[in-house]
Amino acid sequence: MSLFGVKFFVLALFYFFTVSSRPTGVHLRNMDSFIRAVRQVEDSNPGLSPLALVRALRRTAGHDDMMTIHFLGGSYNLTDAAGLETAILNASSFSFFDKAIHHIVTDHGEERGVVLASDGTTVALAPLLLGIESGLKAKMEGTTAVGIFPLTLGRTLGLSFLSLQDFPASLRLGPNGCWDNVERPKVFKLSRPPTLATDAMINGGMDGAILGTDLSNLSASEQPQALSEILKGYYSFVLSEERGLDAVTSHVSPRRRELSRSILETLDLHSQLMETLTLVWKLEKTEWIALDTGVSKAVKDGLKTFVHKYWDCPQIIPRCQWGAKPPQDTPIPLSLPLKFLYIHHTYEPSSPCLSFTNCSRNMRSIQRFHQEDRGWNDIGYSFVVGSDGYIYEGRGWNLLGKHTRGHNSIGYGVSVVGNYTSTLPSRHAMNLLRHRLVRCAVDGGGLAANFTIHGHRQVVNYTTCPGDALFSEIRNWEHFRD
Numbered sequence: 001m002s003l004f005g006v007k008f009f010v011l012a013l014f015y016f017f018t019v020s021s022r023p024t025g026v027h028l029r030n031m032d033s034f035i036r037a038v039r040q041v042e043d044s045n046p047g048l049s050p051l052a053l054v055r056a057l058r059r060t061a062g063h064d065d066m067m068t069i070h071f072l073g074g075s076y077n078l079t080d081a082a083g084l085e086t087a088i089l090n091a092s093s094f095s096f097f098d099k100a101i102h103h104i105v106t107d108h109g110e111e112r113g114v115v116l117a118s119d120g121t122t123v124a125l126a127p128l129l130l131g132i133e134s135g136l137k138a139k140m141e142g143t144t145a146v147g148i149f150p151l152t153l154g155r156t157l158g159l160s161f162l163s164l165q166d167f168p169a170s171l172r173l174g175p176n177g178c179w180d181n182v183e184r185p186k187v188f189k190l191s192r193p194p195t196l197a198t199d200a201m202i203n204g205g206m207d208g209a210i211l212g213t214d215l216s217n218l219s220a221s222e223q224p225q226a227l228s229e230i231l232k233g234y235y236s237f238v239l240s241e242e243r244g245l246d247a248v249t250s251h252v253s254p255r256r257r258e259l260s261r262s263i264l265e266t267l268d269l270h271s272q273l274m275e276t277l278t279l280v281w282k283l284e285k286t287e288w289i290a291l292d293t294g295v296s297k298a299v300k301d302g303l304k305t306f307v308h309k310y311w312d313c314p315q316i317i318p319r320c321q322w323g324a325k326p327p328q329d330t331p332i333p334l335s336l337p338l339k340f341l342y343i344h345h346t347y348e349p350s351s352p353c354l355s356f357t358n359c360s361r362n363m364r365s366i367q368r369f370h371q372e373d374r375g376w377n378d379i380g381y382s383f384v385v386g387s388d389g390y391i392y393e394g395r396g397w398n399l400l401g402k403h404t405r406g407h408n409s410i411g412y413g414v415s416v417v418g419n420y421t422s423t424l425p426s427r428h429a430m431n432l433l434r435h436r437l438v439r440c441a442v443d444g445g446g447l448a449a450n451f452t453i454h455g456h457r458q459v460v461n462y463t464t465c466p467g468d469a470l471f472s473e474i475r476n477w478e479h480f481r482d
Contacts, residue, residue: 027096029185030116031123031235034100037093039228050227051136054129060094061101063126066283067155071147072133101125103201109190111177114200116185117235119253120317120356120390122177124204127152131208135215136224145216149264152208154276160197161302162277162295172305173197178320182360191318202310206260207234210251213263239354244387245428254315254389261311273299313440314432316383317392322360324367324393327378332400337448340411341438342404343474344381344456345466350419352387352426359386362417363394376402382412383437387429391437397446405460412441413456420467434477453480 027033042048058064059075103113103126114124131152138145157173164172176199177190190198211234215224224230233250240247251259274296281287289295346366353359367379374380380402381394395401403413414433416425424430441447455474456465466474474480 027099027186029100029114029179029188031118031231034115034125035228035231035236037096037100038231039226040093042226042228049140050224050230051133051140053227054133054136057097057101057129058133060097061126062098063101063130067280068130068151070279070283071151072130072137101129105190105194105198109177109193111188111190111194111198111200114188114204116179116182116188117253118356119235119388120182120321120360121203121253121315122179122188122200123207123253124198124200127156127201127205128208128211131205131210131212132215132227132230133212134208135212138216139218139224142220145212148209148212148216149267149272150276150279152212153202153205153264154273155280156197156201156205157302157306158273158277158299159280160195161273161298162289164195170305171195172302173202173309174199176200176318178318182321182323182356202306203256206256206310207253209263210234210256210259214251239388241351241354244352244354244426245389246426257311257315265311269303270296270300273303308440308443312436312443314391314436315389317356317359317390319393319396322363322392324363324379325371328371329377331378331395334398334400334409336398337445337451338411339448339451340407341441341447341451341453341479342407342411342413342456342459343433343453343466343470344403344413344415345420345470346384346415346417347419347465347467349417352418352429354386355388356390359388359390359392359417362386363392370402378402380413381415383414385414385416385425385429385433385437387417387426389428389432391432397441397444404456407459411454412446416466416470420470421464422467422469424469424473430473434474438479451479453477458482 038053041053055072055075058068058072064074099112100115101113103111103124105111111122113126114122117123131148134145134148134151137143160173173195174197175191175194177188179185180187180189188200211230215230218224225233233252235253237248237250237252239245245252245254248255277289277295277299281289346362349362349365353362363379363384366381366384370376370380371378379394382396382401382403383394384392386392401408401413403415404411414437416429416433418425438447442449442451453474455471457463457471475482
């Protein structure tokens, strides 16, 4: 790593991962618990504005750094925040909010200041709330929103790009991790040493950018909902059995990648990030960093990694998150890139899965059937597509599956949860597979650019998989071959 790279790394680590002496606590760390705590404060303080509350939460978490003050003002100096810390204390929730929002990563790889959302993804609360506050401030003051991108994603991404510019692209952002228990989450452990922009920080940043933009765009006659209702509408939703996400017109968390892309892709992100970093250096009085001629290239390269990983690729729920059992034998690595993609349906379970809870239960059922009834080493599929907006990791990108007899070493096997003999999966689920997963695989080196799509039945004689309806559909897809 270059001298400037080392300095960036040290500066950024100091900026984001300062060791905290705050106790860990035993509260459940899920979004539902956080929303309930917010609702309790609102119920105890009738007439409390959402802007005043979110400012009080910033004050509680100690997030009055110079850049936040530059865009939002200091929470201690804002009159509508006066006395609200006492209100939170009276609601017996100061300690909860303090630990729930304050983001750190410990030396043991535990990420704090993050919560498990009901869709199975992990969200850092700090960038989420900063985005919401930015949007509320613009709405209530009747001004143009400023600071949403720098506060939610720009600062985190920019510092991460610079601190790890000499590292491989795959290590410049992330990682994800897993909870100790998805039903009663208390500890979230990362899968490898973190960058400044962990998956949870980026999820929270994307959500903050979406919700902040939505709030800032409310018409003059519209009043923002209570903070608990803003969060509940985005994270706590029920999909209809008929159409799933296809029927959803509101903004919800499973769509964070496509929504954040639609909002931010119109910006010149390279210029936005350079301006954000320039502001950081000015406020921190470290303008000397801008003398490094490699800064612009590091940002450009980092953005390419970000776009591929978080916009082109779909969100994939890792094995540990859905409760996978370990393989019963040593996994065999694949030789990449592969030339084929084989489409399946699960048949059983026969219904689409519409929530993280149901999809995870289905994944465990499929793995149990493959391991116990068929005697296989592991779940056979490479990936499984749910109708909840997510793809679930089976054997993954790099390990040999057992999905298409005689062809496992030359292609990925991807199955859609449900029986598609007479009906089709949701349009959203098919697009995840047809466009997002495929593009991710090609750009990431898993699939050859000239790969071929086959239905399971085309290469294995004894099956009607992936069902008549789905097979008729995929015959119209790019890369399909008879």
